[in-house]
Amino acid sequence: MSKPIDVLKKFWGYEDFRPLQSEIIGAVLDRQTVLALLPTGGGKSICFQVPALCLEGICIVVSPLIALMKDQVEQLKKRGIKAAAIYSGMSRKEIDITLDNCIYGDLKFIYVSPERMKTELFLERARQMTISMLAVDEAHCISQWGYDFRPPYLEIADFIENMGVERVIALTASATREVKKDILDKLGMPEARVFEKSFARANLSYSVFELEHKEAKMLEILQRVPGSSVVYVRSRKQTKEIAAFLRSQGIQADFYHAGLAGSVRAAKQDHWVSGDTRVMVSTNAFGMGIDKPDVRTVIHYDLPDTLEAYYQEAGRAGRDEQKAFAIQLFAAVDLENLQRRTEQSAVSVAFIRKVYQALANYYKLAVGSNAYSSFEFDFPAFTQNFELPSVETYHALNKLSDAGLIELNESFKEQSRFIFQLDQKELYKFQVANRNLDPVIKTLLRLYGGESFTAFTTIKEQDIAKLLQESVDRAIKQLEFLHQAEVIVYQKSSDQPRITFLTPRYDAANLPLDQDQIAWRRKVALDKMNAVKEYVTQNTKCRSRVIQMYFDEVSYLDCGVCDVCLSRHKKQQAMPFQPVLEFLKGEPKSEDEIINHFDQIHMEELVMALRLLLDRKEVLITTDERFVANKSVEASMTKGDE
Template sequence: MHDIHQILKTYWGYEQFRPLQEDIVRSVLAGTDTLALLPTGGGKSICFQVPALALEGLCLVITPLIALMKDQVEQLNKRGVAAVAIYSGMNRREIDIALDNCVFGNTKFLYLSPERLLTELFQERVKRMKVSLLAVDEAHCISQWGYDFRPPYLQIADLRELLPGVPVIALTATATEQVKQDIQEKLLFKQQQVFQKSFARANLSYSCLYTEDKVGRMLEVLQRMPGQAIVYVRSRKQTVELAKYLQSKRIAAAAYHAGLKFEERSAAQSAWIQNKTRVIVATNAFGMGIDKPDVRLVVHLDLPESLEAYYQEAGRAGRDEKYAYATVLYGPNDVADLERKVTEAHPPLEFIRRVYQALANYYQMAVGSGAMSSFDFDLQDFAKNYKLKPLEVHHAIKRLEGEGYIQLNEAYFMPSRLMLIMDSIQLYEFQVIHPEHEALVRMILRLNGGEAFSNFVRVSERKLAQLVHLTEENVRKKLEYLHKLQVLVYEPQHDASQLLFTQSRQDAMNLPLDHAKLKRLRELALLKVREMGRYIETSDRCRTQLLLEYFGEISDKSCRICDYCLAQRKKERTLQEEEALRKKVLDLLQQKPYLPKELVQQFEAKHAEVVTTLLRELVDLGRIRYIESGKLEVN
């Protein structure tokens, strides 16, 4: 076993762990099943990556977030650690090679979504892998009492039976007491072992501002508070409209949502990360896996559906532990509107079955076929084809996802990639017979060497076109032709949402939807909306205390920086100031009588109004009185 401090320094450049990280790492290395609750930006990945590097063998990482998966694999590879990911959109050969590298190669981390766990392809290989650790990220997804329940997470218990003696580390940023218990039970923890950093963020000022002009108030807040900001809204259309509005007010802003092309999303995100754009206006998916510590402000123009979601999104501010703000702007009907939207998000069973049947028709899938098949999915095109409303379709798909039949992954970018499937001798003979393809094949070999024979490698059609003096379109056509001739496997880039059938296609009319469970989930979702409403509408409690209480952490210590605490401190200062002014009034009148006007002139102009009010109060209380001259004296 390698020294964990040396690993931390070698791969991350840190001299020491953050609070709790070392305790979690040592618990894992002792072979103990461990649940780690660390807030957003609290360094969860180090808690499983460091012990995995200290142990001999492979770490399996289960996560539902493809963007996060790809980001962490890229970061590990940059640090010289062999890591691969398996997700929808990859062809079977790519998956085959990735799994082989985990069995026979030096791969240290395998990231995959929970839907992959029970596939025959994975189950046969995992038995031959030397697995040292099982890491379950976003572990709240395993609990029906959480806010993002995913049935495939329940399959992790079956995986544990295939990997006896392998410890599990479960990680999440948010979990109530009930969810914490559920995670440990569902993951078959041998003993309870929970490490939880306080949900309190000492540097984050929470506030909830009531307004009937959200856009105007948002502008006020942005103008008053400098620094990088995220503005969260519910719809894609809003992101674009608000970004344009802010630009018209000379605030550098950009829109970000899953419907934009990869180049647009990437440009908006990069400009914001590099501080060239100050404000990013985004839907709630933005921010996952983005390590930007200097966000000073997060504004919610629409209410999140739960306090868990709010805590995660607000927590993207102030990761550098400097002062930051999280502000919710809410109007008179926001809670009622959110309740209505949540109710609409749970459509009737008949409609869910209708959408499932339409999906099967759309992809021409026969009953009993299609398990783990992945397709590009265009919601607008699908809805138009079947004369359905896009939003209603989206809700039905989410329910089918919750029942474990399909999985919809938002648009993510996969660059073009290829792999040579002829050996070097066959390839040489091919080039002799087909000299018109020789320049392109030689350039692929020159750029990638022998790696192209054993693994899929990324290719840029634009770069190849420049090097072999062809158009991009010609290069694509040639690669497609070489793919057809089985010289290579070519996967062009794509940037579309992916729909994955996690089970074989079933007869829609007899689709066994769990009516009782769907009803319970709707009631739970509505309960979470009401908790969100209670949080924003409570005006007589510390905001941090309210959040802590929701997550089962009771504290009588006020944060001193939320809107309530700041108002209380201002009130205290005002009372102290009033008491000092009252004392000075009485001291002056002890010396001699004054006309009210003369008395007010003894104070700074900014205190004139308060002193005038104090004089009335003191007269009413009988502490001072008027005499015949119209002057005041102590009674």
């Protein structure tokens, strides 16, 4: 078995692990079940990727987001590590080949959604795999207390038991006490070792500003704090408008949201990561899986739905451990909008059934048909066709997803892929018999080589057209012809969102919906909304400690760098400490005597000064409840005067 530090140096080029990583990896290799809670940017992936590379066999990684799966697979491939993913939108043949490579090939990682993991096809092949370990990423999704509950996560424990998986690690960036308990219970690992890094970020300064003109404050922040930034907004329309405003003020800014074409999103992301774009104005679709250490500011232009989401997004600032700023802007109307959004998310069971029936009609599905069938999904056309309200329909779809009935992913760039169906001998015969297609086949072989006979390979039609000295349209037509002739399987790129039916189609009246559970989830959502309101409206408690307390981390130390701490420090500097100490030298004074003597000082400042002097033991209280300067302090003051 390879040593973890050698694997780290070989594939990542790092000389040492970050705090807790080495201990977590050691526990995994020692066959201990592990729950790792590391904040955004804390290096969670290395905690399962390194031990998996030390072991024989394949690591199964359960992940809820397609974009995150694809990003991690690409990152591993760039490091020379063989990895693949299975997700909605892949053809059955592609899934079949990928699973075969897990058994007979040399893949080290297979990323899979919890929905795909419970299919008979996956379970059958998993029994034939040499599974080195199981990593449950975004493990908070298993908890009904979590902000992103995914019911299929609940079936992971059965998989672990049935497959006899010996090494299990669950990872998340944020979890309250209830969520941590849920993770351990639902995964069947009550004896797990829990590694938890503090939710405090010493280099990250949290601030909240309540104001009507948010644009001006955002501009002021970006002008005062140099460096890379992300501005999070609620709507796609806002991303474009605010980016245009920033550009008009001389700031390099661009916009990003899930509705853009995948190639466009990829280009925008690359420009921001490289520093060509300074500010990215985005919906929450941006940032997941992006490793950019030098982000100096993360500005939330609108209120997030939960503190968990806020903590993760704000935590994308300052991953290089240098000073960074997380700023929340809000106006009074934003509190009203947050309340309305949360209430709108609590759609009725009757409306959920109505949306499900509309989906069945939209795709012309008969009752009992189409389990695991996947379709492109045009949300605006769907809502318009059935005259459904957009916001409520969106939440109804999420409820259907929560119930494990459908899987709905945002649009993402699904690049074109192909695989040869013929072996090399049969392919040569086809080339001889079809001279006109020989150039395109030779081009595929030249560009993508022998791997394209055993696994689906990502291709760029532009590269093929360039070598053929033909138009891209002409190259695509030839690929489509080879597909029809069953020489290759060609899957053309798509940016459309997809919807997958995870069960045979139900009669809408008999949908297995838990009404009590839906009502309870509404209460959880309202509680999380109120936590956001409390965070932004209070101005007496250290922001970092408020976040720590939300995640049940006990701390008695203020961060000293948030807006509340800085304001308190400024007030303390202006407090009348010295005059009060001078007055209390000698004979003890009553409270009334102090107030009357300092009648020109604001009462609140006087009380605060006296309280702090008492805390510091510079002032003492006598048995008859009078105040006097501490003799040792008085002596040092007298000596200083001399």
